[in-house]
Amino acid sequence: MLLQYCYRIVASNGSNMLVLIVLCQLMLLLPPSAAVIAEKADNHYSSASGGYESMVAKCDSYDHSSCVYNQTKCNGTEYCDLHKYKELYRCFALWGNTTEGKVEVILKGCIYSDQTCISKGECVTHKMEMETSHFYCCCYEDNCNREFSWQPLVEDPGPKPTDSDNGVGLMVMGTLGTLSIFVVVIALVFYCYRRNKMPPYFRPLPGGGGGCGGGVANGSSGTSNNLSSGTGTSTAPADSSASHQQSGGGHTTTTPCGGTVTHHLPVQLVEVKAKGRFGALWLAICAGEQVAVKIFPASDYNSWDIEKEVYGLPQFRHRNILEFIGVEKHGENILVEYWLISSYHYRGSLSDYLKSNVVSWADVCRIAHTMAEGLCFLHEELPASKSEAAKPVIAHRDFKSKNVLLKADLTACIADFGLAIVFYQGQPPGDTHGQVGTRRYMAPEVLEGAISFQSDAFLRIDMYACGLVLWELLSRCTAQGGPVPDYKLPFEEEVGCHPTLDDIQECVVVQKCRPAIKKHWLKHPGLEVLAATMEECWDHDSEARLTAACVVERLSAHNLQPSLSQQSNTANTTTTSTTTTTNNTTTT
Structure with missing residues (x-):
């Protein structure tokens, strides 16, 4: 399905390469097994004589690239053909933040076999794609992608230390402190000796x-x-x-x-x-x-x-x-x-x-x-x-x-x-x-x-x-x-x-x-x-x-030793020059 989106976007707006890149990255997120299943679903969809009954589900649909040219056709509802793979149906949303801090939706629609979905009726994500600075979520109920959100995970601080833990920590710190003082004393003695x-x-x-x-x-x-x-x-x-x-x-x-x-x-x-x-x-x-x-x-x-x-x-x-x-x-x-x-x-x-x-x-x-x-x-x-x-x-x-x-x-x-x-x-x-x-x-x-x-x-x-x-x-x-x-x-x-x-x-x-x-x-x-x-x-x-x-x-x-306190009477000013010599070895 994502491949179909890529082809559709390129056909409608070949210059919008950013969205194409994002879709391709999303496709890479799918596990290999899910990609194979999705490919089988496409094959069943294209074969009317397969004998499978067609079933339909719906998701909110939005395509930012289409909105650039036609505001009336950029959003709506997408009906997903599922065949017998109903359990593979998902709705997704892809969005980002503008420089002004506003939410900007990029894509909404159907997606097949995304096993990363964590919520049934809410489109929620806990992470951000660092390379593109975009957010992606999916869910598996009709039009569940109408509302979407980013909820960062809060790390669990873990259990509070008990009194026994504090006692062990103090004992370890005391031992390390004593050892450090001993090492410093030994180093000082060695330094003085050297x-x-x-x-x-x-x-x-x-x-x-x-x-x-x-x-x-x-x-x-x-x-x-x-x-x-x-x-x-x-x-x-x-x-x-x-x-x-x-x-x-x-x-x-x-x-x-x-x-x-x-x-x-x-x-x-x-x-x-x-x-x-x-x-x-x-x-x-x-x-x-x-x-x-x-x-x-x-x-x-x-x-x-x-x-x-x-x-x-x-x-x-x-x-x-x-x-x-x-x-x-x-x-x-x-x-x-x-x-x-x-x-x-x-x-x-x-x-x-x-x-x-x-x-x-x-x-x-x-x-x-x-x-x-x-x-x-x-x-x-x-x-x-x-x-x-x-x-x-x-x-x-x-x-x-x-x-x-x-x-x-x-x-x-x-x-x-x-x-x-x-x-x-x-x-x-x-x-x-x-x-x-x-x-x-x-x-x-x-x-x-x-x-x-x-x-x-x-x-x-x-x-x-x-x-x-x-x-x-x-x-x-x-x-x-x-x-x-x-x-x-x-x-x-x-x-x-x-x-x-x-x-x-x-x-x-x-x-x-x-x-x-x-x-x-x-x-x-x-x-x-x-x-x-x-x-x-x-x-x-x-x-x-x-x-x-x-x-x-x-x-x-012969008194050829005037006092050093006597001022020099050189005729010219001194020019700055080097302080040591050229090479020691044989030179001209």
Whole structure:
């Protein structure tokens, strides 16, 4: 019968597809057995010679689609031919609600074999078709579909709990509460144990000044960062509980956000500052303060692991070492990323700064002296204290101007220890490759592959690179008595911007070239001392090179250490640049 309705509607109004869809959905509601019986009834109806007596029943009839064209023929009474299947006769109604909340009848009439009818004389439904937002009901008395209604079912709240049930519930809640308290206590004990035993690189960040792990900037009281001390040695300043900002622009150098291995720090990535083969360097926000996040891909896990080891060494805190905050692992499998979180310095690296700025003599003294102090701290061994073990000797192995960062007051701090090697007392250095680093900063013995795998040999390689960085700094000084040339990398005039390893070997090893020292530089007494110092640092004979402690002592002895409270006299404004370096591995 429903099929007959579908055919009739399509024939009368082929565009009214909504009603057709509704009727087809109603047909699908019929169980398969009822559909077969209905089909048999149609067959009996179409066969007059079947011998069955025809019986008639009536239902209210309405067709919304017909009312659109003819108001007089859209409703009335439908007489249903039943044959002998009287028990299959049903009346149905289909309606919905308009947007104004009014009831809108769609279809009324006869339907066969709908076993979902729940009422004999009333057309009532308890549910709504969710896909079409329509209501459907059926009943089995003449014209019982004249009135129809929707009566949603009310869930039975069930029997009320008895006193015995309440007692059982209280007992269960009490048991669970006691167990929860026990679990929390055990977790706290375990947390405290792990906190005391965990490696230092997961400890909460102590407060400190200068943005590089302790010390107080700008001549403040406490551990001074003033270069006029003239001691020539670097010691690790004590931790400070105070958290403050650098001078200059209010850029934060320390952060209270700290964490443990059990959870990630509340770090929000803001902006990519640099990209390279090592991954990406992000400016991020942690606890409302700026931090730097260096993200290593899975392929560069070793560099991340080495930096984590170095920052986790005992007593590894110094005002001229980049301040470490934490390490994290994000993701799994091929999507894994390794994060290293450190303090953020908006001036960026020394190389980036010199590209955009010239430096005064006071700036040169400040940068050179603090850079040498940081390198001296790396190279020296500190004895064990009451609370910490001894600090071993560390060789950087990729020392260059890109790995020297400038703080707001133009003091330097050393970063990027992905190629560093740690010399534990009484232990061999382990399996390490000698020819690593950046090509143009490689010492002659590295280029020749003739390295003695002793700690002193690796420290002399760092000092060769230190001499080249001092040349970069001096070449942009306004006190040189002549026009300040554009910034150039070491050996850029000799071998260009992208030399091969053979080019560097020919220049440094065979021809024994070094960056040119202009004659007018030597007219300034301070520049003359600095020029002599860098020449002794890059001596072809590695054993004749100065140590980092000697460089600090020489700069102090010649009064090349103006007070940090002295204002910088740079000629140009600072441009924002990255805070850490490009990749640790061999680059041009």
